[in-house]
Amino acid sequence: MALSGLDIYKLLPKTNCKKCGFQTCLAFAMQLAKKAIPLDKCPFVTPEVRAVLEQASQPAIRLVEIGSGEAKSSIGNETVLFRHEEKFHHPTAIGFILEDVLSESELNKAIEEINKCTFERVGQKIEVNLVALKETKSKDSKFINALKILLKKTTLGLVLMPKTTETLKTALEICASQKPLVYCSENSLLDSFATIAGNFRVPLAFRGSSVSELSSLTKKIVSRVPDIVLDVHSEKMSDYLWQLTQLRRLSIKKNERSVGFPTMVIADLTDEAASVVEASMFIAKYASIVLLKTRKPEYVLPLLTLRQNIFTDPQKPLQVEPAVYTIGAADDRSPVLITTNFSLTYYTVLGEIETSRIPSHLICVDTEGMSVLTAWAAEKFNAEKVADTLIKFKLEEKVRHKNLIIPGYVSMMSGDLEEKSGWKILVGPREAAGLPSYLKNL
Amino acid sequence: MAEELKVLDRACLKIYELTMGACAASGGSRKKILKVGGQSAMPFLFEEGEIPHAPLIAAEVSDIVEDDCPFVLKNALKGLTDKPVDWAVEMMGEAGADLICLKLQGTHPDFGNKTSKEAVELVEGLLKKVETPLIVLGSGQADKDNDVLSAVSEATKGERLLFGDVVQENYKTLTAACIADGHNIIAESPIDVNIAKQLNILISDIGLPLDRIVINPTIGALGYGLEYAYSIMERARNAALAGDKMLAMPFICFVGQEAWRAKEAKVSESEWPGSGNADTRGIMWEVVTALAMLQAGADILTMRHPQAIRIVKKAIEDLMKR
Numbered sequence: 001m002a003l004s005g006l007d008i009y010k011l012l013p014k015t016n017c018k019k020c021g022f023q024t025c026l027a028f029a030m031q032l033a034k035k036a037i038p039l040d041k042c043p044f045v046t047p048e049v050r051a052v053l054e055q056a057s058q059p060a061i062r063l064v065e066i067g068s069g070e071a072k073s074s075i076g077n078e079t080v081l082f083r084h085e086e087k088f089h090h091p092t093a094i095g096f097i098l099e100d101v102l103s104e105s106e107l108n109k110a111i112e113e114i115n116k117c118t119f120e121r122v123g124q125k126i127e128v129n130l131v132a133l134k135e136t137k138s139k140d141s142k143f144i145n146a147l148k149i150l151l152k153k154t155t156l157g158l159v160l161m162p163k164t165t166e167t168l169k170t171a172l173e174i175c176a177s178q179k180p181l182v183y184c185s186e187n188s189l190l191d192s193f194a195t196i197a198g199n200f201r202v203p204l205a206f207r208g209s210s211v212s213e214l215s216s217l218t219k220k221i222v223s224r225v226p227d228i229v230l231d232v233h234s235e236k237m238s239d240y241l242w243q244l245t246q247l248r249r250l251s252i253k254k255n256e257r258s259v260g261f262p263t264m265v266i267a268d269l270t271d272e273a274a275s276v277v278e279a280s281m282f283i284a285k286y287a288s289i290v291l292l293k294t295r296k297p298e299y300v301l302p303l304l305t306l307r308q309n310i311f312t313d314p315q316k317p318l319q320v321e322p323a324v325y326t327i328g329a330a331d332d333r334s335p336v337l338i339t340t341n342f343s344l345t346y347y348t349v350l351g352e353i354e355t356s357r358i359p360s361h362l363i364c365v366d367t368e369g370m371s372v373l374t375a376w377a378a379e380k381f382n383a384e385k386v387a388d389t390l391i392k393f394k395l396e397e398k399v400r401h402k403n404l405i406i407p408g409y410v411s412m413m414s415g416d417l418e419e420k421s422g423w424k425i426l427v428g429p430r431e432a433a434g435l436p437s438y439l440k441n442l
Numbered sequence: 443m444a445e446e447l448k449v450l451d452r453a454c455l456k457i458y459e460l461t462m463g464a465c466a467a468s469g470g471s472r473k474k475i476l477k478v479g480g481q482s483a484m485p486f487l488f489e490e491g492e493i494p495h496a497p498l499i500a501a502e503v504s505d506i507v508e509d510d511c512p513f514v515l516k517n518a519l520k521g522l523t524d525k526p527v528d529w530a531v532e533m534m535g536e537a538g539a540d541l542i543c544l545k546l547q548g549t550h551p552d553f554g555n556k557t558s559k560e561a562v563e564l565v566e567g568l569l570k571k572v573e574t575p576l577i578v579l580g581s582g583q584a585d586k587d588n589d590v591l592s593a594v595s596e597a598t599k600g601e602r603l604l605f606g607d608v609v610q611e612n613y614k615t616l617t618a619a620c621i622a623d624g625h626n627i628i629a630e631s632p633i634d635v636n637i638a639k640q641l642n643i644l645i646s647d648i649g650l651p652l653d654r655i656v657i658n659p660t661i662g663a664l665g666y667g668l669e670y671a672y673s674i675m676e677r678a679r680n681a682a683l684a685g686d687k688m689l690a691m692p693f694i695c696f697v698g699q700e701a702w703r704a705k706e707a708k709v710s711e712s713e714w715p716g717s718g719n720a721d722t723r724g725i726m727w728e729v730v731t732a733l734a735m736l737q738a739g740a741d742i743l744t745m746r747h748p749q750a751i752r753i754v755k756k757a758i759e760d761l762m763k764r
Contacts, residue, residue: 082680084673116716121665211447237760238486245487249449256447273722273729277757280730284672284737298718301706302664302730309669309734344667351666351703357510431632433582437552 003056005030011052013044060251061260064203064227064288066093066130066181067157073129075229075288076262081248084314090262091311093289094279094303095130095159097268100146101137107146110295111153117300122318122343126304132159132183132291135167143167144174151175159183159205159291165192176200181229181289187217194221203227205264205289209234211246215258228261229289237278240265241285248286262288272299283307318343322366324393325350328359335360335442336395337405337428337435338386340367340375348432356436361398365389372407383416390421408434450490453482453683457690457741458653459494460626462541462604463575469600469624473573476541478656478741479692484679485739488764491683496762497736498540499751500577500744501533502698505556505564506548512708514724518747527568534572537748538755543577544568545699549590550581558593565594569601577604577628577694577744588615595619604628606694607658610641614648621649628694630658633670635678639688646688655691656742663700663707664731671695675738695735698746701728725750733757 009029020041022028031037032053039045039053063077073093080086098110111131118127131154135143143162150158151174158180162168168182184193184206197204204225208214214230222228230247234240247263250256265287267278272294279290283306294300312318322341327350339349341364353360365385367375375381390396390404402423406414408430418425429438459480464470478498483491507523522529530542546561548554565578578594580587591605592615599622606628608616613629620627629645631638638657646652659678661671675693682690701707707724711717728750732743736758745751 082673082676083669084677215447236763237757238488238762238764241486241761242489246448249451250447253449259447273726273753274756276726276730277733277753277760280733281737281757281761284734296718296722297716298720298723299726301717301723302726305665305706306668306730306734309665310672312669314669314673344662344670347662347666355510355703437550437583440552 003033003053005033007056008032008053011049012042015044017044019043059260060255061248061262062227063090064181064229064262066159066179066203067155068177068179069155071129071155071157072179073157078248078286078288079252081245081252081286083310087313087315088311090288091307092283092287093129093157094283094300094307095128095132095156095289095291096295097132097134097161097266097291097293098146098150099134099136100141100143102146104149107149108153111150113295114156115154117295117297117304119297119301119304121305121308122320124308124318126308128156128300128304130157130159130181130289130291132161134161135163138163138167141167144170147171147174151178157181159289161185165189165196168193168196172196172200172202176202179203181205183231190217190221194225198224198226203229205229205231207231207233211243211250211259214247215256218258218261222258230259230261230263232263232265232287237281240278241281244282244286264289264291266291268293272296275299276303279303280306284310317369319369320346320364322364322389324395324398325362325364326359327353327362328357330359330361332398332400334358334399335405335439336363336399336401336403337361338363338365338389339407340365340370340372340381342367342369342371342375345371345432349435352432352435353439356439358439358442360439361395363389363393363395372409376410376413381410383413383420386413386417387421390423405438451484451683453491454685455683455687455690456480456482456492457679457682457692458655458687460653460656460692462577462602462626464600464602464624468602470602471569472575472601474575476575479653482683484683485737486761493762495741496758497740498742499538499755499758500541500543500742501530501537501539501751502543502545502696502744502746503530503533504545504547505561506554508547512702512724513710514707514721515702515746517721518749526564527571530568531571533748533751534574537751539745539751541574541576542568542572543579543744545579545581546590546594547581549586550583551586552583553581558590561590562593562597565598569598575601575603577606577742579606579628584612588612591616592619595623595625598625599623602626604656604694606630606656608641608645610637610644613641613645617645617648617650620654626654626656628656628658629691630660633660633667633674635674635681635689638674638678639686642688642691652687652691656694657689657691658694658696661695661697661700661731661735663697663704664727664734665706666700666704668731668734672734672738675735675740679739692741693735693739694742694744695732695740697728697732697735697743698750699744701731701750702746725753729753729757736761
């Protein structure tokens with residue numbers, strides 16, 4: 001866990017010798033806490049203190065990278081248990097398990113389906129991250145052939161799930177540079193898998209059925225393979241949740257190094273809806289990787305959307321593009337409403353206009369993602385700004401009337417706005433929920 | 443390695459346990475009594491507290507046919523949406539809902555303007571057909587709700603139903619009715635912990651015990667602001683378990699009405715190529731919205747699609763295995 005400036009200060013010589021370039025040791029400590037300068041600047045730090053500080057500067061949960069190039073997934077390095085405490089940093093990597101027994105054409109088709117699992121929501125691209133290849137039998141293995149096909153067809157991060165050390169070695173000789181995640185399915189092989197993965201400098205995942213088992217196994221292998229992913233497994237959903245919660249709490253609250261790694265859950269139930277149920281539980285809490293079998297968009301899209309929601313930074317609300325949105329078959333006689341570009345405001349207003357079934361134009365003013373009242377208070381949603389927006393979006397060319405409906409909460413701007421814009425201002429309801437009856441009675 | 447690898451968060455306070463339904467011996471006519479709340483841990487973390495009751499699913503039933511009902515729902519509820527009592531019975535039966543959430547939308551002056559008498563007749567008829575308590579919602583038009591819900595409250599005196607919603611600007615009439623007639627109440631706040639708390643204080647100030655209040659934190663559907671309610675609920679629940687009794691009420695989340703407003707639950711596959719089977723997509727939109735709310739602490743979920751209800755019911759059963 002990160003030390004505060006004061007914690008660090010206690011470990012420094014406290015002589016204020018200024019050799020580090022700062023007036024006092026405390027000032028230097030504050031910079032160290034911000035990771036703004038290296039510890040080397042102080043010539044008097046003892047090796048013991050150095051070790052303590054280096055240990056403390058490690059993240060509580062290790063950052064692990066899978067894949068290379070644009071499709072690289074970074075997971076782990078989380079700092080809180082609840083998103084409102086700060087934010088969740090690295091979205092769950094979502095991937096699909098393919099078995100090596102698939103024929104070349106089946107594999108190609110599967111990859112095609114996976115590549116289609118890319119969508120756009122609120123101006124963001126949401127997409128899947130990983131393809132896992134599972135070896136089904138150790139004799140007459142088709143793993144390497146299948147791997148070669150995958151390498152040709154996809155740039156997504158790979159998860160290798162071989163059954164033997166021989167297959168693993170051959171596979172890594174082909175694709176170690178792509179930084180695949182190696183998955184060890186048999187803990188009797190963990191020792192040799194750790195050595196091989198370490199030699200090839202790729203991350204390693206393995207399964208444990210309890211927190212203590214995972215902890216004792218990481219201690220055995222971490223010196224050889226520092227990048228570890230913990231595959232949590234249980235027969236019961238509540239136990240899955242308990243283990244994932246404990247792993248997160250132990251690493252963040254207790255700085256327990258032996259479990260300070262990203263986690264994964266394999267949600268490969270044959271019942272597709274049930275696997276989505278599992279996956280959504282663990283996207284919320286606290287899986288860094290979720291692997292699925294189903295790749296149908298109707299199952300994948302809700303999961304990608306949930307991930308987008310949960311991993312949104314609560315301090316930086318999502319915004320929609322400032323623009324004039326046409327709802328339904330709106331024409332030049334349809335009502336014109338105005339609101340802010342805070343996405344929640346926008347979608348709430350949009351939903352209510354849709355409910356009213358009255359085709360309308362909805363203007364989103366650029367309020368930097370602030371909601372109506374906040375933006376009003378910050379002068380991002382006042383008469384001037386709204387009048388400018390009407391001109392900027394050329395509303396006079398879009399409709400042949402000059403009536404503008406403003407949110408009830410900012411009725412106080414109506415006089416000023418009528419003067420500045422020359423439009424007739426109609427004060428709408430305070431809450432979006434009042435829009436359907438308001439629009440019907442317009 | 444003597445130290446055990448475990449971090450337990452112990453609660454200082456339990457969520458209030460709320461009872462819905464009263465049997466003949468307690469002045470009602472319900473054969474089945476339902477309880478929510480009573481927990482002293484975050485959702486499904488059985489090792490660090492009591493979780494005495496499973497979250498409930500209430501099937502959303504309306505007294506008026508929605509003219510813009512998404513086609514997926516329309517197909518699933520064919521022949522039912524204009525017969526609220528049959529609709530309710532069907533949802534309680536094969537779909538497996540725990541209770542019914544009846545929305546008296548048709549009493550709204552702009553959407554049917556049904557009378558209090560009609561509302562009372564419907565609720566009484568429905569109570570005869572189901573053994574469980576009911577959730578009864580107004581239309582959202584404050585003045586009309588005060589008339590209609592007060593009348594329904596009086597007519598069902600002693601049944602210990604759950605009425606909603608009261609808001610900061612309009613809570614006195616319905617709260618007084620619920621106090622007089624022995625019902626529970628839903629307190630709605632606009633995704634705001636402070637308003638939720640303030641409203642609970644106002645309601646309890648006029649005499650409704652704290653174990654008869656359910657918080658409606660106002661949720662958004664998956665993809666439509668779900669994360670705001672999610673975090674508000676986690677904050678409120680954490681505060682409650684840490685000792686804030688004015689937030690220690692069960693949550694109700696209106697999942698169905700929100701999820702089925704999402705574009706993703708409405709649009710056909712031909713209108714949106716690549717989006718997959720529309721029925722499944724709509725169902726999963728409702729399911730995933732419900733699951734996220736369960737994780738955030740929901741005690742009652744209101745839902746619409748029978749298949750979504752089945753899937754979430756099964757998920758709750760699985761999650762409650764300890």
